[in-house]
Amino acid sequence: MQLNTMAALNSRQLSKRSLWAIIAAVLILAGINYKIYQQEHLLANGEIILFELAPVDPRSLMQGDYMALNYDIARTVSRSVDQLSNTSNNHDGFFIVTLDQNRIAQFDSLYNGVALTPAQRLIQYRVRDGRVKLASNAFFFQEGRAEEFEHARYGEFRVNQAGQLLLSNMINKDFKRI
Template identity: 40%
Template sequence: MKLAKIISVLSLLVILLAVNWSIYRQEQVLTQGKTVLLKLMPVDPRSLMQGDYMELNFELANQIRRQLIQQNTDTASSGKLKTQDGYVVVKINQNQEGEFVRIDDGEALAENELRLFFRVRHGKIKFASNGFFFQEGKASEYENAKFGEFKVGEDGNLLLVDLTE
């Protein structure tokens, strides 16, 4: 019985350590990550506002889609992207906006370029988040947003920080 308690306590400590380490890593990205703005594209207005939630679509996602279809002849004929993970290289302009350069091929990055992680799921390109939750009653503050503001970690993972004009 005593051994079971010790194992339970140790298991709980390991879980708490893992959760706190994950939180710490995310906080580091928020404080030390590079800022990049990704241009938003219009979304069907009927699904734009869902309570305190806004569905997001990024111009960069369409550029990635076009490039992936060009690279894969099987995809080009069906138009459907297979499930995959990857990185896209973007150039950061003077306004902090990320501009599509290429799908990452391992080539060295220029000084003003970043690698951003993306996923393809159910034929859609996804970044850190394709949705934005906000405080109740604040929808009007985000209706005219033109960019998603992200913090980018050294590993290319993104955290959505805000929507901006």
């Protein structure tokens, strides 16, 4: 009799654990799918802005089927962040840009909560290990297309009103997608 009671308790505990594991898996999958939906929405509806590429170490420019990226504007943001004495080594923030006639982002200032003009855009940045990071520092492409991407001059981003960025394409000097 005691053995049957123990088996029944273990069976109930196991089924409760299984139920919680299933609930956890569903929540994780829902979160992942929501994140994918957000990225797809940004890609489809985000405003296009361009960041001029800055030189990178030529040994790491093309590595396999991706290219390492650095942005000219990130250096400017980094200098402004360095001037603030109250910022930690790792933090997130926003900066303000104005777009020129070709949609190239020009740095205005770090964001301090002041209302933006219609010509200005809010851009999110992250500082990690003392370096300013934008949405992506690498661009992946199809195998065999490395020579085409050697001519990239700009990174094309999609940005939403919250300043979130998503790298969508590489652009050449003639403002054509590669």
